[in-house]
Amino acid sequence: MGIYLPIAEMSVNMVVLLAMGAAVGFLSGLFGVGGGFLITPLLIFYNIPPAIAVATGANQVIASSISGALSHFKKGTIDFKLGTVLLAGGVVGSTVGVWVFSLLRSVGQLDLFVSLLYVALLGTVGSMMLIESVRAMRRAAGGAAPSLRKPGQHNWIHRLPLKMRFRASKLFVSVIPVLGLGAIIGFLASIMGVGGGFIMVPALIYLLKVPTNVVIGTSLFQIVFTAAYTTIVHATTNQTVDVVLAFLLMIGGVAGAQYGAKAGQKLRGEQLRALLALLVVAVALRLAFDLFVRPNSLYSLSSLSGI
Amino acid sequence: MVFVRPAALMATLIALLLPLTPAAAQAPETVNPENIQIGLSTDRVSITADFSGADLTIFGALDNADPLIARHGRYDVIVVLEGPPRPVVVRKKNRVLGMWINTQSETFVSVPVSYSVATTRAWQDVTNPASYRQMALGADNITLIPANKTGDPETITEFTAALRDRKKASELFSERIGGVHFLSQSLFRATLHLAPNVPVGTHRARAFLFKNGAFIDESSAQLSIQKAGFEQRLFRAAQENSFLYGVAAVALAFLTGWVGRVVFRKD
Numbered sequence: 001m002g003i004y005l006p007i008a009e010m011s012v013n014m015v016v017l018l019a020m021g022a023a024v025g026f027l028s029g030l031f032g033v034g035g036g037f038l039i040t041p042l043l044i045f046y047n048i049p050p051a052i053a054v055a056t057g058a059n060q061v062i063a064s065s066i067s068g069a070l071s072h073f074k075k076g077t078i079d080f081k082l083g084t085v086l087l088a089g090g091v092v093g094s095t096v097g098v099w100v101f102s103l104l105r106s107v108g109q110l111d112l113f114v115s116l117l118y119v120a121l122l123g124t125v126g127s128m129m130l131i132e133s134v135r136a137m138r139r140a141a142g143g144a145a146p147s148l149r150k151p152g153q154h155n156w157i158h159r160l161p162l163k164m165r166f167r168a169s170k171l172f173v174s175v176i177p178v179l180g181l182g183a184i185i186g187f188l189a190s191i192m193g194v195g196g197g198f199i200m201v202p203a204l205i206y207l208l209k210v211p212t213n214v215v216i217g218t219s220l221f222q223i224v225f226t227a228a229y230t231t232i233v234h235a236t237t238n239q240t241v242d243v244v245l246a247f248l249l250m251i252g253g254v255a256g257a258q259y260g261a262k263a264g265q266k267l268r269g270e271q272l273r274a275l276l277a278l279l280v281v282a283v284a285l286r287l288a289f290d291l292f293v294r295p296n297s298l299y300s301l302s303s304l305s306g307i
Numbered sequence: 308m309v310f311v312r313p314a315a316l317m318a319t320l321i322a323l324l325l326p327l328t329p330a331a332a333q334a335p336e337t338v339n340p341e342n343i344q345i346g347l348s349t350d351r352v353s354i355t356a357d358f359s360g361a362d363l364t365i366f367g368a369l370d371n372a373d374p375l376i377a378r379h380g381r382y383d384v385i386v387v388l389e390g391p392p393r394p395v396v397v398r399k400k401n402r403v404l405g406m407w408i409n410t411q412s413e414t415f416v417s418v419p420v421s422y423s424v425a426t427t428r429a430w431q432d433v434t435n436p437a438s439y440r441q442m443a444l445g446a447d448n449i450t451l452i453p454a455n456k457t458g459d460p461e462t463i464t465e466f467t468a469a470l471r472d473r474k475k476a477s478e479l480f481s482e483r484i485g486g487v488h489f490l491s492q493s494l495f496r497a498t499l500h501l502a503p504n505v506p507v508g509t510h511r512a513r514a515f516l517f518k519n520g521a522f523i524d525e526s527s528a529q530l531s532i533q534k535a536g537f538e539q540r541l542f543r544a545a546q547e548n549s550f551l552y553g554v555a556a557v558a559l560a561f562l563t564g565w566v567g568r569v570v571f572r573k574d
Contacts, residue, residue, distance in 0.1 A: 071568075112409065300398050
Protein backbone atom coordinates (compact mmCIF):
# COMPACT_ATOMS: atom_id res chain seq x y z
CA MET A 1 0.00 0.00 0.00
CA GLY A 2 1.61 3.22 -1.14
CA ILE A 3 1.68 6.40 0.88
CA TYR A 4 3.04 9.76 -0.17
CA LEU A 5 5.46 11.42 2.24
CA PRO A 6 4.79 15.18 2.03
CA ILE A 7 8.25 16.34 3.15
CA ALA A 8 10.40 13.65 1.54
CA GLU A 9 8.23 14.19 -1.60
CA MET A 10 8.21 10.53 -2.45
CA SER A 11 5.88 7.60 -2.47
CA VAL A 12 6.74 4.69 -0.20
CA ASN A 13 5.17 1.43 0.91
CA MET A 14 3.25 1.96 4.15
CA VAL A 15 3.43 -1.72 5.16
CA VAL A 16 7.22 -1.72 4.83
CA LEU A 17 7.51 1.32 7.11
CA LEU A 18 5.13 -0.10 9.73
CA ALA A 19 7.05 -3.39 9.67
CA MET A 20 10.34 -1.51 9.93
CA GLY A 21 9.03 0.39 12.97
CA ALA A 22 7.70 -2.82 14.52
CA ALA A 23 10.95 -4.74 13.96
CA VAL A 24 13.05 -1.96 15.47
CA GLY A 25 10.48 -1.55 18.26
CA PHE A 26 10.71 -5.28 18.99
CA LEU A 27 14.51 -5.11 19.15
CA SER A 28 14.43 -1.99 21.30
CA GLY A 29 12.02 -3.68 23.70
CA LEU A 30 14.14 -6.83 23.66
CA PHE A 31 17.42 -5.06 24.37
CA GLY A 32 16.12 -2.03 26.24
CA VAL A 33 17.58 0.45 23.75
CA GLY A 34 15.95 3.36 21.94
CA GLY A 35 16.39 1.97 18.44
CA GLY A 36 17.28 5.28 16.82
CA PHE A 37 20.62 3.82 15.71
CA LEU A 38 18.70 1.19 13.71
CA ILE A 39 15.89 3.39 12.32
CA THR A 40 18.11 5.94 10.59
CA PRO A 41 20.30 3.42 8.70
CA LEU A 42 17.22 1.37 7.74
CA LEU A 43 15.57 4.49 6.32
CA ILE A 44 18.75 5.29 4.39
CA PHE A 45 18.84 1.72 3.02
CA TYR A 46 15.19 2.30 1.97
CA ASN A 47 16.32 5.32 -0.11
CA ILE A 48 14.90 8.01 2.17
CA PRO A 49 17.29 10.99 1.83
CA PRO A 50 19.71 10.91 4.83
CA ALA A 51 18.79 14.50 5.78
CA ILE A 52 15.16 13.45 6.27
CA ALA A 53 16.04 10.07 7.81
CA VAL A 54 18.12 11.76 10.53
CA ALA A 55 15.66 14.52 11.46
CA THR A 56 12.70 12.13 11.38
CA GLY A 57 14.68 9.60 13.42
CA ALA A 58 15.10 12.19 16.18
CA ASN A 59 11.32 12.65 16.21
CA GLN A 60 10.71 8.89 16.42
CA VAL A 61 13.16 8.55 19.34
CA ILE A 62 10.82 10.67 21.52
CA ALA A 63 7.94 8.22 21.12
CA SER A 64 10.10 5.18 21.81
CA SER A 65 11.69 6.72 24.93
CA ILE A 66 8.70 8.42 26.56
CA SER A 67 7.09 5.19 27.79
CA GLY A 68 10.24 4.10 29.62
CA ALA A 69 10.81 7.60 30.97
CA LEU A 70 7.27 7.66 32.43
CA SER A 71 7.82 4.27 34.10
CA HIS A 72 10.98 5.54 35.75
CA PHE A 73 9.24 8.78 36.73
CA LYS A 74 6.57 6.76 38.56
CA LYS A 75 9.18 4.62 40.29
CA GLY A 76 11.11 7.76 41.22
CA THR A 77 14.31 6.53 39.58
CA ILE A 78 15.17 9.75 37.73
CA ASP A 79 17.80 12.17 39.03
CA PHE A 80 16.18 15.38 37.77
CA LYS A 81 19.06 17.63 38.70
CA LEU A 82 21.60 15.47 36.89
CA GLY A 83 19.16 15.07 33.98
CA THR A 84 18.68 18.83 33.71
CA VAL A 85 22.42 19.56 33.65
CA LEU A 86 22.84 16.84 31.00
CA LEU A 87 19.95 18.41 29.08
CA ALA A 88 21.57 21.87 29.21
CA GLY A 89 24.64 20.33 27.59
CA GLY A 90 22.37 18.49 25.16
CA VAL A 91 20.73 21.73 23.98
CA VAL A 92 24.14 23.26 23.20
CA GLY A 93 25.38 20.08 21.47
CA SER A 94 22.21 19.76 19.45
CA THR A 95 22.34 23.40 18.31
CA VAL A 96 25.93 22.94 17.14
CA GLY A 97 24.95 19.64 15.53
CA VAL A 98 22.11 21.15 13.49
CA TRP A 99 24.42 23.94 12.36
CA VAL A 100 27.08 21.41 11.26
CA PHE A 101 24.30 19.39 9.60
CA SER A 102 23.20 22.38 7.46
CA LEU A 103 26.79 23.21 6.59
CA LEU A 104 27.62 19.64 5.51
CA ARG A 105 24.40 19.45 3.51
CA SER A 106 25.24 22.60 1.57
CA VAL A 107 28.68 21.24 0.59
CA GLY A 108 27.27 17.79 -0.27
CA GLN A 109 29.13 15.84 2.40
CA LEU A 110 26.27 15.11 4.83
CA ASP A 111 25.66 11.54 3.62
CA LEU A 112 29.34 10.71 3.96
CA PHE A 113 29.63 12.25 7.42
CA VAL A 114 26.52 10.47 8.72
CA SER A 115 27.77 7.13 7.37
CA LEU A 116 31.26 7.61 8.78
CA LEU A 117 29.92 8.52 12.23
CA TYR A 118 27.66 5.48 12.21
CA VAL A 119 30.43 3.13 11.08
CA ALA A 120 32.90 4.50 13.66
CA LEU A 121 30.51 4.62 16.63
CA LEU A 122 28.52 1.47 15.99
CA GLY A 123 31.68 -0.41 15.03
CA THR A 124 33.47 0.58 18.24
CA VAL A 125 30.54 0.17 20.63
CA GLY A 126 29.44 -3.07 18.95
CA SER A 127 32.88 -4.69 19.07
CA MET A 128 33.41 -3.67 22.70
CA MET A 129 30.03 -5.07 23.70
CA LEU A 130 30.69 -8.27 21.78
CA ILE A 131 34.05 -8.85 23.50
CA GLU A 132 32.58 -8.04 26.91
CA SER A 133 29.57 -10.33 26.51
CA VAL A 134 31.61 -13.24 25.16
CA ARG A 135 33.90 -12.92 28.21
CA ALA A 136 30.88 -12.84 30.51
CA MET A 137 29.44 -15.94 28.86
CA ARG A 138 32.77 -17.75 29.26
CA ARG A 139 32.93 -16.76 32.93
CA ALA A 140 29.38 -17.96 33.45
CA ALA A 141 30.23 -21.26 31.76
CA GLY A 142 33.39 -21.58 33.93
CA GLY A 143 31.28 -21.15 37.05
CA ALA A 144 33.20 -18.15 38.38
CA ALA A 145 31.16 -15.38 39.96
CA PRO A 146 31.09 -12.21 37.83
CA SER A 147 33.42 -9.63 39.33
CA LEU A 148 31.55 -6.70 40.84
CA ARG A 149 32.73 -3.16 40.32
CA LYS A 150 34.22 -1.82 43.52
CA PRO A 151 32.42 1.32 44.69
CA GLY A 152 34.27 4.43 45.77
CA GLN A 153 36.94 4.28 43.08
CA HIS A 154 37.86 7.71 41.76
CA ASN A 155 39.32 8.68 38.42
CA TRP A 156 40.59 11.89 36.79
CA ILE A 157 37.03 13.11 36.20
CA HIS A 158 36.51 13.47 39.93
CA ARG A 159 39.44 15.88 40.19
CA LEU A 160 37.91 18.50 37.88
CA PRO A 161 36.73 21.85 39.37
CA LEU A 162 33.18 23.36 39.51
CA LYS A 163 31.76 20.57 41.60
CA MET A 164 28.05 20.15 42.11
CA ARG A 165 26.09 17.86 44.41
CA PHE A 166 23.51 15.47 42.90
CA ARG A 167 21.62 14.07 45.87
CA ALA A 168 19.52 11.45 44.08
CA SER A 169 22.68 9.94 42.60
CA LYS A 170 24.72 10.43 45.80
CA LEU A 171 27.33 12.20 43.63
CA PHE A 172 29.59 15.18 44.18
CA VAL A 173 31.13 15.77 40.79
CA SER A 174 32.31 18.56 38.48
CA VAL A 175 29.64 19.86 36.04
CA ILE A 176 32.20 19.94 33.19
CA PRO A 177 32.05 16.22 32.29
CA VAL A 178 28.26 16.20 32.82
CA LEU A 179 27.73 19.14 30.45
CA GLY A 180 30.27 17.66 28.03
CA LEU A 181 28.53 14.28 27.98
CA GLY A 182 25.15 15.99 27.45
CA ALA A 183 26.62 18.03 24.59
CA ILE A 184 28.05 14.92 22.86
CA ILE A 185 24.67 13.19 23.10
CA GLY A 186 22.91 16.30 21.74
CA PHE A 187 25.37 16.54 18.85
CA LEU A 188 24.89 12.87 17.96
CA ALA A 189 21.10 13.22 18.25
CA SER A 190 21.03 16.00 15.66
CA ILE A 191 23.54 14.47 13.23
CA MET A 192 22.68 10.77 13.54
CA GLY A 193 19.03 10.87 14.64
CA VAL A 194 19.77 8.65 17.64
CA GLY A 195 18.80 8.94 21.28
CA GLY A 196 22.37 8.21 22.33
CA GLY A 197 21.54 5.81 25.17
CA PHE A 198 24.23 3.42 23.94
CA ILE A 199 26.85 6.04 24.85
CA MET A 200 25.07 7.75 27.72
CA VAL A 201 24.42 4.63 29.84
CA PRO A 202 28.02 3.29 29.89
CA ALA A 203 29.38 6.85 30.34
CA LEU A 204 27.14 7.48 33.36
CA ILE A 205 28.04 4.14 34.93
CA TYR A 206 31.77 3.95 34.24
CA LEU A 207 32.87 7.59 33.99
CA LEU A 208 30.59 9.44 36.41
CA LYS A 209 29.92 6.41 38.68
CA VAL A 210 26.18 7.13 38.81
CA PRO A 211 24.33 4.37 40.73
CA THR A 212 22.81 1.93 38.22
CA ASN A 213 19.25 2.30 39.59
CA VAL A 214 18.96 5.92 38.40
CA VAL A 215 21.08 5.58 35.22
CA ILE A 216 18.38 4.37 32.80
CA GLY A 217 15.68 6.75 34.05
CA THR A 218 17.96 9.78 33.98
CA SER A 219 19.29 8.84 30.55
CA LEU A 220 15.74 8.43 29.16
CA PHE A 221 14.68 11.76 30.71
CA GLN A 222 17.56 13.55 28.98
CA ILE A 223 17.01 11.70 25.70
CA VAL A 224 13.30 12.57 25.49
CA PHE A 225 13.94 16.30 25.89
CA THR A 226 17.12 16.44 23.79
CA ALA A 227 15.30 14.62 20.96
CA ALA A 228 12.32 17.01 21.33
CA TYR A 229 14.62 20.02 21.10
CA THR A 230 16.52 18.49 18.16
CA THR A 231 13.27 17.78 16.28
CA ILE A 232 12.12 21.39 16.68
CA VAL A 233 15.48 22.83 15.60
CA HIS A 234 15.65 20.51 12.56
CA ALA A 235 12.08 21.43 11.64
CA THR A 236 12.86 25.14 11.94
CA THR A 237 16.31 25.19 10.29
CA ASN A 238 16.20 22.46 7.65
CA GLN A 239 12.48 21.58 7.24
CA THR A 240 13.46 17.93 7.10
CA VAL A 241 11.11 16.39 9.70
CA ASP A 242 8.50 14.26 7.92
CA VAL A 243 5.67 13.67 10.42
CA VAL A 244 3.88 11.14 8.22
CA LEU A 245 7.05 9.04 8.08
CA ALA A 246 7.73 9.53 11.80
CA PHE A 247 4.16 8.61 12.75
CA LEU A 248 4.26 5.32 10.80
CA LEU A 249 7.53 4.39 12.49
CA MET A 250 6.19 5.34 15.93
CA ILE A 251 3.02 3.24 15.56
CA GLY A 252 5.01 0.17 14.53
CA GLY A 253 7.65 0.90 17.16
CA VAL A 254 5.35 1.35 20.14
CA ALA A 255 3.53 -1.91 19.34
CA GLY A 256 6.70 -3.88 18.59
CA ALA A 257 8.43 -2.75 21.78
CA GLN A 258 5.82 -4.48 23.96
CA TYR A 259 6.45 -7.89 22.40
CA GLY A 260 10.19 -7.36 22.44
CA ALA A 261 10.13 -6.66 26.17
CA LYS A 262 8.26 -9.95 26.78
CA ALA A 263 10.70 -11.92 24.62
CA GLY A 264 13.61 -10.26 26.42
CA GLN A 265 12.56 -11.74 29.76
CA LYS A 266 13.24 -15.25 28.40
CA LEU A 267 16.88 -14.55 27.49
CA ARG A 268 19.87 -14.11 29.78
CA GLY A 269 21.66 -10.77 30.09
CA GLU A 270 24.96 -11.69 28.47
CA GLN A 271 23.19 -13.55 25.65
CA LEU A 272 21.06 -10.47 25.01
CA ARG A 273 24.13 -8.25 24.99
CA ALA A 274 25.96 -10.56 22.56
CA LEU A 275 22.96 -10.54 20.21
CA LEU A 276 22.65 -6.76 20.38
CA ALA A 277 26.40 -6.42 19.77
CA LEU A 278 26.16 -8.65 16.68
CA LEU A 279 23.28 -6.53 15.38
CA VAL A 280 25.16 -3.27 15.96
CA VAL A 281 28.29 -4.62 14.22
CA ALA A 282 26.16 -5.86 11.30
CA VAL A 283 24.64 -2.39 10.76
CA ALA A 284 28.11 -0.82 10.90
CA LEU A 285 29.47 -3.31 8.34
CA ARG A 286 26.54 -2.75 6.01
CA LEU A 287 27.10 1.03 6.09
CA ALA A 288 30.86 0.57 5.62
CA PHE A 289 30.17 -1.68 2.63
CA ASP A 290 28.26 1.17 0.92
CA LEU A 291 31.17 3.53 1.52
CA PHE A 292 33.81 1.24 0.02
CA VAL A 293 31.95 -0.40 -2.85
CA ARG A 294 31.79 1.48 -6.13
CA PRO A 295 28.27 2.97 -6.38
CA ASN A 296 26.05 2.23 -9.40
CA SER A 297 26.40 5.80 -10.53
CA LEU A 298 29.22 8.10 -9.55
CA TYR A 299 26.98 11.11 -10.06
CA SER A 300 24.21 12.45 -7.90
CA LEU A 301 21.89 15.45 -8.13
CA SER A 302 20.84 17.80 -5.42
CA SER A 303 19.12 21.13 -5.20
CA LEU A 304 21.08 24.12 -3.98
CA SER A 305 19.65 23.69 -0.49
CA GLY A 306 20.94 20.14 -0.39
CA ILE A 307 18.11 17.58 -0.62
CA MET B 308 -4.20 9.55 -8.23
CA VAL B 309 -4.98 12.31 -10.65
CA PHE B 310 -8.28 14.04 -10.31
CA VAL B 311 -9.88 14.15 -13.71
CA ARG B 312 -13.39 15.45 -13.79
CA PRO B 313 -15.27 13.86 -16.70
CA ALA B 314 -17.53 16.90 -17.06
CA ALA B 315 -14.59 19.26 -17.50
CA LEU B 316 -13.00 16.88 -19.93
CA MET B 317 -16.09 16.81 -22.15
CA ALA B 318 -16.28 20.59 -22.05
CA THR B 319 -12.69 20.83 -23.26
CA LEU B 320 -13.33 18.42 -26.07
CA ILE B 321 -16.42 20.24 -27.28
CA ALA B 322 -14.64 23.58 -27.14
CA LEU B 323 -11.88 22.14 -29.28
CA LEU B 324 -14.21 20.60 -31.80
CA LEU B 325 -16.35 23.71 -32.39
CA PRO B 326 -13.88 25.86 -34.34
CA LEU B 327 -13.27 22.97 -36.72
CA THR B 328 -16.74 23.04 -38.24
CA PRO B 329 -16.69 26.54 -39.78
CA ALA B 330 -13.15 25.93 -41.05
CA ALA B 331 -14.25 22.81 -42.88
CA ALA B 332 -17.21 24.66 -44.37
CA GLN B 333 -14.98 27.28 -45.95
CA ALA B 334 -14.02 27.11 -49.60
CA PRO B 335 -11.43 24.34 -49.92
CA GLU B 336 -9.16 26.29 -52.31
CA THR B 337 -8.04 28.89 -49.71
CA VAL B 338 -5.03 27.23 -48.12
CA ASN B 339 -4.94 28.27 -44.49
CA PRO B 340 -1.82 27.24 -42.56
CA GLU B 341 -2.43 24.38 -40.13
CA ASN B 342 -2.31 25.19 -36.47
CA ILE B 343 -2.39 23.11 -33.33
CA GLN B 344 -4.39 23.55 -30.14
CA ILE B 345 -4.18 21.64 -26.92
CA GLY B 346 -6.53 21.55 -23.97
CA LEU B 347 -6.01 20.01 -20.59
CA SER B 348 -8.92 18.19 -19.03
CA THR B 349 -7.94 19.92 -15.81
CA ASP B 350 -5.54 22.75 -15.09
CA ARG B 351 -4.71 21.30 -11.71
CA VAL B 352 -3.38 17.89 -10.74
CA SER B 353 -3.49 16.93 -7.07
CA ILE B 354 -1.03 14.56 -5.50
CA THR B 355 -2.79 12.59 -2.78
CA ALA B 356 -1.50 10.19 -0.12
CA ASP B 357 -1.58 7.17 -2.42
CA PHE B 358 0.11 8.89 -5.40
CA SER B 359 2.59 6.56 -7.06
CA GLY B 360 3.01 8.16 -10.46
CA ALA B 361 0.24 8.64 -13.00
CA ASP B 362 -0.56 9.11 -16.65
CA LEU B 363 -1.67 12.54 -17.74
CA THR B 364 -3.84 12.76 -20.83
CA ILE B 365 -3.78 15.85 -22.99
CA PHE B 366 -6.23 16.32 -25.87
CA GLY B 367 -5.50 18.45 -28.87
CA ALA B 368 -6.72 19.28 -32.34
CA LEU B 369 -5.32 20.44 -35.65
CA ASP B 370 -7.06 23.30 -37.43
CA ASN B 371 -7.09 23.37 -41.21
CA ALA B 372 -5.62 19.90 -41.44
CA ASP B 373 -5.20 18.69 -45.00
CA PRO B 374 -7.24 15.45 -45.20
CA LEU B 375 -4.90 13.96 -47.78
CA ILE B 376 -1.77 14.47 -45.65
CA ALA B 377 -3.63 13.33 -42.56
CA ARG B 378 -4.72 10.14 -44.32
CA HIS B 379 -1.14 9.37 -45.24
CA GLY B 380 -0.12 9.93 -41.63
CA ARG B 381 2.29 12.74 -42.50
CA TYR B 382 1.25 14.90 -39.57
CA ASP B 383 3.31 14.32 -36.47
CA VAL B 384 2.80 15.71 -32.99
CA ILE B 385 5.23 15.91 -30.10
CA VAL B 386 3.84 16.87 -26.70
CA VAL B 387 6.13 17.96 -23.87
CA LEU B 388 5.32 18.53 -20.22
CA GLU B 389 8.07 20.59 -18.64
CA GLY B 390 8.43 21.11 -14.90
CA PRO B 391 9.40 24.41 -13.25
CA PRO B 392 13.08 25.37 -13.72
CA ARG B 393 15.36 25.12 -10.68
CA PRO B 394 19.09 25.21 -10.06
CA VAL B 395 20.72 21.78 -9.72
CA VAL B 396 24.07 20.69 -8.31
CA VAL B 397 25.62 17.62 -9.96
CA ARG B 398 28.20 15.90 -7.78
CA LYS B 399 30.72 13.27 -8.74
CA LYS B 400 32.17 10.68 -6.41
CA ASN B 401 35.81 9.71 -6.55
CA ARG B 402 37.77 7.14 -4.62
CA VAL B 403 39.51 8.71 -1.60
CA LEU B 404 41.26 6.37 0.87
CA GLY B 405 39.21 3.52 -0.53
CA MET B 406 35.92 5.34 0.05
CA TRP B 407 33.63 6.82 -2.57
CA ILE B 408 33.30 10.49 -1.71
CA ASN B 409 31.72 13.47 -3.48
CA THR B 410 34.72 15.46 -4.67
CA GLN B 411 33.65 17.37 -7.79
CA SER B 412 30.52 19.36 -8.41
CA GLU B 413 29.01 21.53 -11.10
CA THR B 414 26.00 23.80 -10.65
CA PHE B 415 23.47 24.26 -13.41
CA VAL B 416 21.05 27.16 -13.47
CA SER B 417 17.34 26.67 -14.29
CA VAL B 418 17.13 22.98 -15.15
CA PRO B 419 13.52 21.83 -15.67
CA VAL B 420 12.78 19.61 -12.71
CA SER B 421 10.92 17.19 -14.95
CA TYR B 422 10.62 16.74 -18.70
CA SER B 423 8.13 14.26 -20.05
CA VAL B 424 7.64 13.72 -23.79
CA ALA B 425 5.14 11.85 -25.94
CA THR B 426 5.48 11.52 -29.70
CA THR B 427 3.45 10.04 -32.54
CA ARG B 428 6.42 8.11 -33.91
CA ALA B 429 10.11 7.45 -33.26
CA TRP B 430 12.22 10.61 -33.10
CA GLN B 431 14.07 9.98 -36.37
CA ASP B 432 10.76 9.51 -38.23
CA VAL B 433 9.38 12.92 -37.24
CA THR B 434 12.14 15.29 -38.25
CA ASN B 435 15.94 15.49 -38.42
CA PRO B 436 18.29 15.84 -35.41
CA ALA B 437 19.34 19.36 -36.43
CA SER B 438 15.76 20.61 -36.09
CA TYR B 439 15.43 19.06 -32.63
CA ARG B 440 18.62 20.76 -31.55
CA GLN B 441 17.52 24.08 -32.97
CA MET B 442 14.18 23.85 -31.17
CA ALA B 443 15.82 22.46 -27.99
CA LEU B 444 13.24 19.70 -28.16
CA GLY B 445 13.74 16.39 -26.36
CA ALA B 446 15.53 15.55 -23.11
CA ASP B 447 18.85 15.28 -24.96
CA ASN B 448 18.47 18.71 -26.56
CA ILE B 449 17.18 21.00 -23.84
CA THR B 450 19.66 23.68 -22.97
CA LEU B 451 21.47 23.13 -19.68
CA ILE B 452 23.54 26.13 -18.67
CA PRO B 453 26.32 25.72 -16.10
CA ALA B 454 26.62 28.47 -13.49
CA ASN B 455 30.36 28.66 -14.16
CA LYS B 456 30.52 29.00 -17.95
CA THR B 457 34.28 29.48 -17.98
CA GLY B 458 34.94 26.00 -16.61
CA ASP B 459 36.76 23.23 -18.43
CA PRO B 460 34.51 22.39 -21.45
CA GLU B 461 35.27 18.68 -21.13
CA THR B 462 34.11 18.64 -17.50
CA ILE B 463 30.98 20.60 -18.38
CA THR B 464 30.13 18.10 -21.14
CA GLU B 465 30.68 15.23 -18.71
CA PHE B 466 28.49 16.74 -15.99
CA THR B 467 25.79 17.78 -18.47
CA ALA B 468 25.57 14.18 -19.68
CA ALA B 469 25.50 12.94 -16.08
CA LEU B 470 22.68 15.37 -15.26
CA ARG B 471 20.52 14.04 -18.13
CA ASP B 472 21.38 10.47 -17.20
CA ARG B 473 20.43 10.89 -13.52
CA LYS B 474 17.20 12.68 -14.42
CA LYS B 475 16.28 9.81 -16.74
CA ALA B 476 17.19 7.24 -14.08
CA SER B 477 14.85 8.92 -11.59
CA GLU B 478 12.05 8.90 -14.22
CA LEU B 479 11.87 12.70 -14.07
CA PHE B 480 12.99 12.86 -17.68
CA SER B 481 10.91 10.39 -19.63
CA GLU B 482 9.64 9.81 -23.13
CA ARG B 483 6.89 7.72 -24.62
CA ILE B 484 7.30 6.96 -28.29
CA GLY B 485 3.84 6.44 -29.75
CA GLY B 486 2.27 8.21 -26.77
CA VAL B 487 0.37 10.53 -29.12
CA HIS B 488 -2.56 8.98 -31.01
CA PHE B 489 -4.72 10.54 -33.67
CA LEU B 490 -8.33 9.84 -32.78
CA SER B 491 -9.55 11.30 -36.05
CA GLN B 492 -7.91 13.27 -38.85
CA SER B 493 -7.70 16.35 -36.68
CA LEU B 494 -8.08 15.20 -33.09
CA PHE B 495 -5.27 13.65 -31.05
CA ARG B 496 -4.64 12.40 -27.57
CA ALA B 497 -1.25 12.47 -25.82
CA THR B 498 -0.47 10.33 -22.77
CA LEU B 499 2.41 11.57 -20.65
CA HIS B 500 4.10 9.98 -17.67
CA LEU B 501 4.07 11.72 -14.29
CA ALA B 502 6.82 10.19 -12.13
CA PRO B 503 6.02 9.26 -8.50
CA ASN B 504 8.45 12.00 -7.42
CA VAL B 505 7.02 14.63 -9.80
CA PRO B 506 7.76 18.05 -8.34
CA VAL B 507 4.99 20.42 -7.40
CA GLY B 508 4.67 23.76 -9.15
CA THR B 509 3.53 25.18 -12.45
CA HIS B 510 4.28 22.87 -15.34
CA ARG B 511 4.02 23.87 -18.98
CA ALA B 512 2.55 21.59 -21.62
CA ARG B 513 3.67 22.29 -25.17
CA ALA B 514 2.57 20.63 -28.40
CA PHE B 515 4.60 20.78 -31.61
CA LEU B 516 3.09 20.05 -35.02
CA PHE B 517 5.20 18.69 -37.89
CA LYS B 518 4.07 18.18 -41.48
CA ASN B 519 6.22 15.98 -43.70
CA GLY B 520 9.09 16.48 -41.27
CA ALA B 521 8.82 20.27 -41.16
CA PHE B 522 7.84 22.22 -38.06
CA ILE B 523 4.52 24.03 -38.54
CA ASP B 524 3.08 25.29 -35.27
CA GLU B 525 3.30 25.19 -31.51
CA SER B 526 0.74 25.58 -28.73
CA SER B 527 1.08 25.60 -24.98
CA ALA B 528 -0.95 25.38 -21.79
CA GLN B 529 -0.23 25.64 -18.08
CA LEU B 530 -0.73 22.87 -15.58
CA SER B 531 -0.41 23.32 -11.87
CA ILE B 532 0.69 20.22 -9.94
CA GLN B 533 -0.07 20.46 -6.25
CA LYS B 534 -0.19 18.26 -3.23
CA ALA B 535 -3.76 17.47 -2.22
CA GLY B 536 -5.42 18.99 0.82
CA PHE B 537 -3.78 17.24 3.78
CA GLU B 538 -0.34 16.74 2.21
CA GLN B 539 -0.35 20.33 0.94
CA ARG B 540 -1.25 21.69 4.38
CA LEU B 541 1.51 19.66 6.02
CA PHE B 542 4.06 20.77 3.42
CA ARG B 543 3.04 24.43 3.71
CA ALA B 544 3.09 24.23 7.50
CA ALA B 545 6.59 22.71 7.44
CA GLN B 546 7.80 25.53 5.18
CA GLU B 547 5.94 28.53 6.58
CA ASN B 548 5.29 27.75 10.24
CA SER B 549 8.27 25.51 10.73
CA PHE B 550 8.57 26.15 14.46
CA LEU B 551 4.93 25.26 15.16
CA TYR B 552 5.27 22.27 12.83
CA GLY B 553 8.23 21.06 14.92
CA VAL B 554 6.31 21.54 18.15
CA ALA B 555 3.37 19.61 16.68
CA ALA B 556 5.71 16.78 15.58
CA VAL B 557 7.06 16.59 19.14
CA ALA B 558 3.55 16.65 20.63
CA LEU B 559 2.50 13.84 18.29
CA ALA B 560 5.49 11.76 19.41
CA PHE B 561 4.69 12.37 23.11
CA LEU B 562 1.07 11.43 22.50
CA THR B 563 1.88 8.28 20.52
CA GLY B 564 4.36 7.09 23.13
CA TRP B 565 1.92 7.82 25.95
CA VAL B 566 -1.06 6.16 24.20
CA GLY B 567 1.10 3.13 23.50
CA ARG B 568 1.93 2.93 27.18
CA VAL B 569 -1.74 3.15 28.18
CA VAL B 570 -2.80 0.54 25.61
CA PHE B 571 -0.08 -1.94 26.57
CA ARG B 572 -0.11 -1.10 30.29
CA LYS B 573 1.99 -3.47 32.31
CA ASP B 574 2.84 -1.71 35.54
